[in-house]
Amino acid sequence: MKIENQHIEEFLQSGLLDRYVIGDTSDGENIEVENMIAQHPEVQSAYNQLQDELYLYANLNAVTPPEYIKEQLLNKVLPLKEDESHYGNHENWLSIAAAIVALLALSGLGYLYQQNSGLKQEIVETTTQFENLERDYELNDSQKRILELRLAFIEAGDTEKYLMRGYIKDEPLRVIAYYNQPAGKAQIEIAALPPLEAGQDYQLWADVDGEMVSLAVLNDLKPKTISAEILKKASDLNITIEKAGGSKQASVENLVSSIPLNTIP
Template sequence: MKLKNQHIEEFLQSGLLDRYVIGDTSDTENTMVEDMINQHSEVQLAYDKLQEELFLYANTNAITPPDYLKEQVLNKVTPRKELEPEYSKHENWLSIAAVIVALLALSGLGYLYQQNTGLKQEIVETTTQFENLERDYELNDTQKRILEMRLAFIEAGDTEKYLMRGYIEEEPLRVIAYYNQPAGKAQIEIAALPELEKGLDYQLWADVDGEMVSLAVLNDLKPKTISAEILKKASDLNITIEKAGGSKHASVENLVSSIPLNTIP
């Protein structure tokens, strides 16, 4: 009995039964395997289990085969009357097994294709992220250069600085005007801008020979470039509250801040 069990165990571990299930055995091996299946219930159980696992795997990983393959399968599994029943049955099973192997191969190719497609997608996404980082870096680098130029302009010895102050319902308004006449440049930095009612904006004016000339509408905290040519002729700067988007004429009654400019000959 012990020798019998050892013989069965050696057979099951040889891989011959696995090859038989997928049709990868010779005629001699087929006879040997079929004898083992018929003589030993342990081998029969192992054989049945392998078939179930193979069908389960094929069903789980199935893909739609081409039409021509379907026709070949139907032709293969149609019994041939001239063959002996046992031989015909085994050939049909081998044919089915071969088809299953083909389907599994196709499934494997499909899986590899999906993996390859996924990898390509990851590469595309990574490349896009890298390009975005490059653009962000370039943008940050540009912003850095702009800031450096702005600071150089502000700190230049020829740049005059005018701090305009005011209060809107006890909230401070702070606008700093920078003017460099030799360089012909002027800009403003907005340090504090109290929120106004909807439909209203602040507006910056230059007084040129008694006439208010608009320089900028102030509705956010972003720095703004203003006309140095107008400042060259102006006697003072003024901020008023106007309708949203600005006005063509200053509403002097709504003046919230004013500061005189130095007269440079």
């Protein structure tokens, strides 16, 4: 495992991932990097972070291009207009004149119809664009509010923070529990969860008067809300390895992390 960790560290230090993120690697190097990303969550995480940093740095160096470029591009991606129809010859001038008159009348009507359709289409497109922007704004706004609420909860003066640490085959396990007793709220953030064998999951337990009460099954990195009512009565938090989906009773012999709570008066 140490050799593997050293291999990952050497890979991250080599600069290959930095070159991959800007598209400067050869096909062979791409395969190597993509294998490393697929096999090692640390590399995946470093890759995601590098992508965010590239986006940020590129935007710090952003320069507004001339407006004509946009116009030219939009003209280039416009669908091609259909060819106009051609009309054949008529036998005599009366029929030609009649055809021209009819054609002019039709063209006039056609022009008005086309103008009307074009305007309607523009209204539909503008409305759709507006609705899309409105939808994006609402989604962004709600995401921002959720993040603000999470941040406010985590940073509140009376929120207690418990960092649970452990090692599974030399890989670190990091789970942070936040508990705000006055507000009656508790949640966990999962920073690192080493992979387990198939058919196994981590499970978080609260020790309430010597009895282990299940709080959550930890099988992904998403934040989770846990019962503040149970934490209020608990003396410590424990993480065990259980069968996939969690167990009804804790396998104490598989305990991987434990931390005492200072909630008991």
